[in-house]
Amino acid sequence: EDQVTQSPEALRLQEGESSSLNCSYTVSGLRGLFWYRQDPGKGPEFLFTLYSAGEEKEKERLKATLTKKESFLHITAPKPEDSATYLCAAPGENAGNMLTFGGGTRLMVKP
Amino acid sequence: DTGVSQDPRHKITKRGQNVTFRCDPISEHNRLYWYRQTLGQGPEFLTYFQNEAQLEKSRLLSDRFSAERPKGSFSTLEIQRTEQGDSAMYLCARSSFGNEQFFGPGTRLTVL
Numbered sequence: 001e002d003q004v005t006q007s008p009e010a011l012r013l014q015e016g017e018s019s020s021l022n023c024s025y026t027v028s029g030l031r032g033l034f035w036y037r038q039d040p041g042k043g044p045e046f047l048f049t050l051y052s053a054g055e056e057k058e059k060e061r062l063k064a065t066l067t068k069k070e071s072f073l074h075i076t077a078p079k080p081e082d083s084a085t086y087l088c089a090a091p092g093e094n095a096g097n098m099l100t101f102g103g104g105t106r107l108m109v110k111p
Numbered sequence: 112d113t114g115v116s117q118d119p120r121h122k123i124t125k126r127g128q129n130v131t132f133r134c135d136p137i138s139e140h141n142r143l144y145w146y147r148q149t150l151g152q153g154p155e156f157l158t159y160f161q162n163e164a165q166l167e168k169s170r171l172l173s174d175r176f177s178a179e180r181p182k183g184s185f186s187t188l189e190i191q192r193t194e195q196g197d198s199a200m201y202l203c204a205r206s207s208f209g210n211e212q213f214f215g216p217g218t219r220l221t222v223l
Contacts, residue, residue, distance in 0.1 A: 004153075006153075031210055032210045034210075034211065034212075036214075041217075041219070042216055042217065043113070043115075043117075043202050043204075043214035043215050043216045043217045044154065044202070044214045045113070045214075046113075046211055046212075046213055046214075049209075049210065049211055087153050087154075089153070089154075091210055094167070096142070096159050096161070096166055096167045097142070097206065097210050097212075098144065098156040098159060098167060098169075099144075099146075099154070099156065099212060100156070101153030101154050101155070102153050103151070103152055103153050104151075104152075104153050
């Protein structure tokens with residue numbers, strides 16, 4: 001059974017304090033690893049897709065990396081507006097690309 | 112703008128009532144997905160359509176749930192005889208040629 005696990009569940013940072021979020025997966029026939037940002041009461045917002053080990057993608061203060069078993073979302077010098085829940089997901093080996101999501105990491109950045 | 116709108120954004124209903132949600136993706140996106148998200152959890156897959164054909168349904172989708180996508184454009188998700196356990200955010204997502212899925216704002220359902 002496909003599984004995606006995120007840690008930590010919650011993370012409190014001071015503004016400017018860099019850190020990383022972890023996403024580990026056991027998905028057969030991985031066809032991409034996706035990161036989303038979700039603000040309270042809203043739908044997930046697409047951030048990145050990673051397809052192969054060693055791949056990296058960046059967007060402002062966020063950088064996503066991928067190994068054969070894990071993905072990391074690195075947040076450099078975060079600001080309060082980066083506070084959100086970050087979700088990772090993988091489509092697995094199914095024709096419809098249905099996503100299996102992790103439980104998310106709730107990030108709070110204090111000024 | 113993710114190109115997906117959902118209506119209503121919020122729905123409060125009493126247990127036992129039927130509710131229907133609508134999802135409108137922008138055109139040219141042939142795959143449409145429904146997910147359910149409860150508080151503090153990641154979204155869980157419910158069902159998906161390729162054009163007008165419903166090709167996969169999760170075991171989460173009990174016989175009280177039905178989804179349609181007439182003419183391969185908008186989609187509806189109906190829940191009959193709602194239960195308190197149905198309270199959740201119902202999310203719709205679109206996808207076309209790539210694997211990326213883009214989500215709408217969701218419909219928050221509260222069953223009293």
